[in-house]
Amino acid sequence: MTAIGDLTRQGQIVAAHRPWPRAVVTPAVWQAMTEALADGHLTLLGLWAEGKSVHAAVHAIDAGDLAVLSLDCPDGKFPSVGKAHAPAIRLERTARDVHGLEPIGAVDNRPWLDHGQWKRPQDKGRPATQYQFLPAEGESLHEIPVGPVHAGIIEPGHFRFTANGETVVRLEERLGYVHKGIEGLMAGTPLDRAARLAGRVSGDSTVAYSFAIARAVEAALALDVPPRAQLLRGLMAELERLANHFGDIGAICNDASFVMIHAHCGVLREGTLRLAERCFGHRLMMDRIVPGGVATDLPPDANDEIKTFVANARKRFKQLVGLYDKTASLQDRTVRTGILSPALARKFGAGGYVGRASGRGFDTRCALPYAPYDALRLDVPVLNAGDVDARIWIRIREVEQSLSLVEQILARLEPGAILTAAEDQQASGEGMALVEGFRGDILVWLRIEAGIVAHCHLRDPSWFQWPLLEAVIEGNIVADFPLCNKSFNCSYSGHDL
Amino acid sequence: MRTLVLEGIIKAPLTEAPPKADKAALAEIASKVDAAAKKRLGRSLSIREVDAGSCNGCELEIHALNNAFYDLERFGFRFVASPRHADVLMVTGPVTTNMREALERTYAATPDPKWVVAVGDCAVDAGIFAGSYAVVGGVSSVIPVDLHIRGCPPSPMQLLQGLLALIEK
Numbered sequence: 001m002t003a004i005g006d007l008t009r010q011g012q013i014v015a016a017h018r019p020w021p022r023a024v025v026t027p028a029v030w031q032a033m034t035e036a037l038a039d040g041h042l043t044l045l046g047l048w049a050e051g052k053s054v055h056a057a058v059h060a061i062d063a064g065d066l067a068v069l070s071l072d073c074p075d076g077k078f079p080s081v082g083k084a085h086a087p088a089i090r091l092e093r094t095a096r097d098v099h100g101l102e103p104i105g106a107v108d109n110r111p112w113l114d115h116g117q118w119k120r121p122q123d124k125g126r127p128a129t130q131y132q133f134l135p136a137e138g139e140s141l142h143e144i145p146v147g148p149v150h151a152g153i154i155e156p157g158h159f160r161f162t163a164n165g166e167t168v169v170r171l172e173e174r175l176g177y178v179h180k181g182i183e184g185l186m187a188g189t190p191l192d193r194a195a196r197l198a199g200r201v202s203g204d205s206t207v208a209y210s211f212a213i214a215r216a217v218e219a220a221l222a223l224d225v226p227p228r229a230q231l232l233r234g235l236m237a238e239l240e241r242l243a244n245h246f247g248d249i250g251a252i253c254n255d256a257s258f259v260m261i262h263a264h265c266g267v268l269r270e271g272t273l274r275l276a277e278r279c280f281g282h283r284l285m286m287d288r289i290v291p292g293g294v295a296t297d298l299p300p301d302a303n304d305e306i307k308t309f310v311a312n313a314r315k316r317f318k319q320l321v322g323l324y325d326k327t328a329s330l331q332d333r334t335v336r337t338g339i340l341s342p343a344l345a346r347k348f349g350a351g352g353y354v355g356r357a358s359g360r361g362f363d364t365r366c367a368l369p370y371a372p373y374d375a376l377r378l379d380v381p382v383l384n385a386g387d388v389d390a391r392i393w394i395r396i397r398e399v400e401q402s403l404s405l406v407e408q409i410l411a412r413l414e415p416g417a418i419l420t421a422a423e424d425q426q427a428s429g430e431g432m433a434l435v436e437g438f439r440g441d442i443l444v445w446l447r448i449e450a451g452i453v454a455h456c457h458l459r460d461p462s463w464f465q466w467p468l469l470e471a472v473i474e475g476n477i478v479a480d481f482p483l484c485n486k487s488f489n490c491s492y493s494g495h496d497l
Numbered sequence: 498m499r500t501l502v503l504e505g506i507i508k509a510p511l512t513e514a515p516p517k518a519d520k521a522a523l524a525e526i527a528s529k530v531d532a533a534a535k536k537r538l539g540r541s542l543s544i545r546e547v548d549a550g551s552c553n554g555c556e557l558e559i560h561a562l563n564n565a566f567y568d569l570e571r572f573g574f575r576f577v578a579s580p581r582h583a584d585v586l587m588v589t590g591p592v593t594t595n596m597r598e599a600l601e602r603t604y605a606a607t608p609d610p611k612w613v614v615a616v617g618d619c620a621v622d623a624g625i626f627a628g629s630y631a632v633v634g635g636v637s638s639v640i641p642v643d644l645h646i647r648g649c650p651p652s653p654m655q656l657l658q659g660l661l662a663l664i665e666k
């Protein structure tokens with residue numbers, strides 16, 4: 001068994017990196033890491049390129065250890081991790097698309113985010129190539145191409161179904177349509193603009209992303225955040241989680257044509273957003289968390305309003321949960337639909353409700369606790385069924401937990417400062433943060449040089465969930481795809497970056 | 498379920514009073530859409546939403562238009578699943594280079610007369626994403642736009658005010 005310490009010890013520790021160690025390692029150590037990932041001793045948290053090096057964030061869940069391993073590749077090549085550990089495949093395809101680093105021995109050499117349309121100098125005169133979907137052969141198979149423009153009000157992406165009659169035998173995703181080059185825009189920007197960009201990686205998780213980049217900056221620059229700001233961040237993060245869970249639980253039921261829960265969940269969601277607007281001046285709470293603290297404080301009478309909201313939401317939601325539990329026609333659609341096996345969830349390190357509905361009880365708020373959660377009570381619900389129903393139940397339990405967290409936060413709020421200004425505007429450092437967004441753990445890694453972002457990598461939880469959606473739909477009927485898809489609700493924009 | 502149904506009948510609806518059409522939007526529309534087209538489109542409009550590169554924040558608020566508070570359908574607006582059924586394309590996001598073709602094809606698939614409503618600050622001029630190698634620009638750099646609704650993201654009320662300008666005389 002390979003412990004993380006054994007790997008980092010063999011490399012050169014980078015002193016400026018906080019709070020977890022980063023080590024520049026040799027190809028042999030990189031290989032040892034790949035093997036430890038493949039045999040399940042380590043979980044891959046992220047893999048990204050920067051100039052002529054490649055970084056991997058790995059986690060030894062049992063030991064609670066975490067580290068970033070970096071490999072210099074002056075010749076623009078690195079040994080593929082994906083060849084032994086599938087979760088790295090799309091990340092490596094991206095490293096090649098965006099940074100031109102070549103994964104040696106990779107099993108899939110097709111581009112991923114690059115559709116041959118970008119306007120970088122190196123893209124000039126490149127011949128357009130047709131994307132090759134994986135072949136599916138057999139009698140009576142047919143293909144159903146869907147997207148990039150979908151039928152609902154949703155983000156764009158392409159799904160290629162191969163079906164045998166009604167049954168899906170393969171789904172292949174093609175993403176990258178909303179790639180905006182955010183990491184490119186980040187490089188060379190001051191911290192405030194970088195924070196605003198991070199808040200627009202995936203709008204539904206704007207709080208979580210702002211939270212994550214703020215924590216990464218604070219780690220890099222060793223900034224302390226006032227206690228009141230820590231709690232307000234928690235409050236925003238839980239309101240965001242509630243709004244998304246309410247909206248999505250309703251939307252999943254709507255995809256099974258049960259409109260009543262959808263309508264009532266929509267009312268709960270709207271109530272949450274209106275409360276957010278009253279408390280923080282923006283319905284989605286964009287740009288409210290900033291490096292060093294938060295940008296807005298609660299209005300004076302907010303406490304009572306929040307308490308009333310929690311009491312009302314708890315009462316209303318309980319009725320809806322009862323309705324979900326008792327409606328056989330609805331459960332008929334959700335139970336045993338789109339099953340994700342615990343083994344796959346573990347292998348891919350699937351975060352959020354996707355992982356927790358398939359036996360993976362990882363929640364950053366508990367596993368790698370950060371303020372304010374380190375001082376709050378929180379139970380992480382875990383189920384093993386792995387179907388649409390289980391993912392709904394995890395979200396139901398998380399709504400209950402979030403409501404309780406909001407109350408705990410209110411009880412602890414004391415008057416005080418909400419922002420610490422950085423003393424040294426020219427400071428440098430490297431920082432990493434993991435924050436639990438509503439769909440799972442968001443990783444932000446950055447290097448600051450003289451107060452400017454030199455490089456910033458943002459890894460959405462969807463990276464490790466999208467591939468699993470391909471697996472869970474297999475053997476289900478085409479008509480159940482919307483249910484499976486909505487029960488995952490992966491982010492396109494967060495993934496495409 | 499019975500309690501919920503009963504409450505639904507007895508309690509007053511949550512629906513907000515209709516807002517006034519946005520003045521700036523009215524002016525923009527008046528300058529761009531000719532009276533004949535307006536008459537033909539009438540007061541009932543089918544909308545096809547196209548995300549051309551958004552962060553999905555705008556989509557969340559467009560979604561909210563369908564909830565009990567804003568109830569968009571009472572004004573005669575309806576979201577449809579195909580551009581072929583649409584009178585209005587509602588486009589969000591900076592247009593990414595990877596979505597450019599899909600947006601052009603969606604526009605071409607929408608029958609005339611048609612209007613394009615660009616939603617969100619990004620849709621105006623690519624907003625914070627301007628200048629990226631992967632972004633073309635605002636929506637109007639790819640297809641003609643009749644109405645802009647600003648905001649990051651615009652609130653459902655702002656969206657409603659903008660849309661109402663489409664059907665006001």
Ligand code: SF4
Pocket residue numbers: 200203550551552553554555589590591616617618619620624648649650
């Ligand atoms: S305008 Fe704001 S909310 Fe809308 S897509 Fe752009 S960044 Fe996202």
